[in-house]
Amino acid sequence: MIDTEDMLETAAAWHDSGETVAIATVVDTWGSSPRPRGSRLVLTRSGRMAGSVSGGCVEAAVADAAARTFADGATQVLEFGITNERAWEVGLACGGKLTVLLERLG
Amino acid sequence: MTPETLAALRAARAARRVEVLATRLPDGAQLRLPDAAAPAALQAEAARAAARDESRIMDCDGESWFLHVHAPPPRLFIVGAVHVAQALAPMAATAGFAVTIIDPRRGYATAERFPEVTIEPRWPDEALRALAPDAHTAVVTLTHDSKLDDPALDLALRTDAFYVGALGSRKTQAARLERLAALGHGADAIARIHGPVGLPIGAVTVAEIAVSILAQLIAVRRNGRALPSATGGVVRSTHSRDGVPPEACPMSQDQGRLA
Structure with a gap:
């Protein structure tokens, strides 16, 4: 049985199986935002995803940004919201804003 | 990282x-x-x-x-490895609770019936004493057997458990509360028991009863003991139409069924 909020087990399992893993974490939110601070999305270079940092609105954009983190290990701070042109494209329909920390595991 | x-x-x-x-x-x-x-x-x-x-x-x-x-996950101790527990345990685990099933009856508390769930085969009072419920722990009794439920409730009420619930009809509940009062529990302690257990969603099946119990657990954990009702009033857990039909005991036939 899987605790749907505990992404660390998934991150460890994927890393142990040889995947290149990145972890995205909600570090701040403004206005209505579907996922609280601390919520996590775990991604692999091979395209697997578990968890979430929004209601499904920005995960694809985080996955795009993760290409750089996979490649050079760079930690990134990503901002999404209605004032952000790119986030508008990916559709943060709730009108909130959020900041996501994206880091490589290992 | x-x-x-x-x-x-x-x-x-x-x-x-x-x-x-x-x-x-x-x-x-x-x-x-x-x-x-x-x-x-x-x-x-x-x-x-x-x-x-x-x-x-x-x-x-x-x-x-x-x-x-x-933070470590909140704990849920389910007393009674019965049919409702089979539905409640995986739902609660998905919702983030660390679940332990307590039942000394080996025929009920099997790994086949409860895959991936921690099973504690000691008597409920002994098990709960060892597991020491704290303010991040919920205790739910489901056995319908006062020999198992009462010692568990007696012990749970002496802890800071954030939620104590007991399956059973209103009639069963009234008799249970009298027995707990006789054990020395005051009105405040007894009022902590959510029984009949669960939110009043008209639950009939085992899975629906599990949903009503889990929903009440979450409501108490996130909002406190009383809940606003759909009509704007306040529903206490002693509401007459809680998750289990008041005069029926839907689990009574499941007591002898092992799968």
């Missing part, structure tokens, strides 16, 4: 220890707190965040840090 940090966070969770992962923004440097070597301001803020179980960004000496509280 280093694999070592990940391993330490997982170990803390398994050991039921609160840890705060402090990440400096934007470079991603990380510290695990408590750590005596960390800046005092960071330590103090981390302790406050941990106490509130609230992750947040703070400024420390001109640096921005994200304090991510990693």
Whole structure:
């Protein structure tokens, strides 16, 4: 049985199986935002995803940004919201804003 | 995040220890707190965040840090490895509870009936004494057998468990409360028992009863003991149409059924 909020087990399992893993974490939110601070999305270079940092609105954009983190290990701070042109494209329909920390595991 | 940090966070969770992962923004440097070597301001803020179980960004000496509280999961002790427990255990685990099934009856408490669930085969009072429910623990009795339910409730009421629930009809509940009063529990203690257990959603099937119990557990954990009803009033857990039909005992036939 899987605790749907505990992404660390998934991150460890994927890393142990040889995947290149990145972890995205909600570090701040403004206005209505579907996922609280601390919520996590775990991604692999091979395209697997578990968890979430929004209601499904920005995960694809985080996955795009993760290409750089996979490649050079760079930690990134990503901002999404209605004032952000790119986030508008990916559709943060709730009108909130959020900041996501994206880091490589290992 | 280093694999070592990940391993330490997982170990803390398994050991039921609160840890705060402090990440400096934007470079991603990380510290695990408590750590005596960390800046005092960071330590103090981390302790406050941990106490509130609230992750947040703070400024420390001109640096921005994200304090991510990693709290162990709340616990749910289910007394009675019955049919409702088979539905409730996996649902509660999905919702983030660390579930333990307590039942000394070996025919009920089997790994086949409860895959991936911790099974505690001691008598409920002995088991609960050892497991020591705290303010992040819920106890739900489902056996319908006063020899098993009563000692569990007696012990649960002597702890800080945030939720105590007992399956059974209103009639069963009234008799149960009298027995607990005879054991020395006052009105305030007895009022802590949610029984008949569950939110009044008209639950009929085992899975529906499990949903009503889990929903009530979450409501109490997140909102406190009383809940606003759909009509704007306040529904107490002793509401006459709780999750289990008041005069029926839908589980009575399941007591002898093992699958």
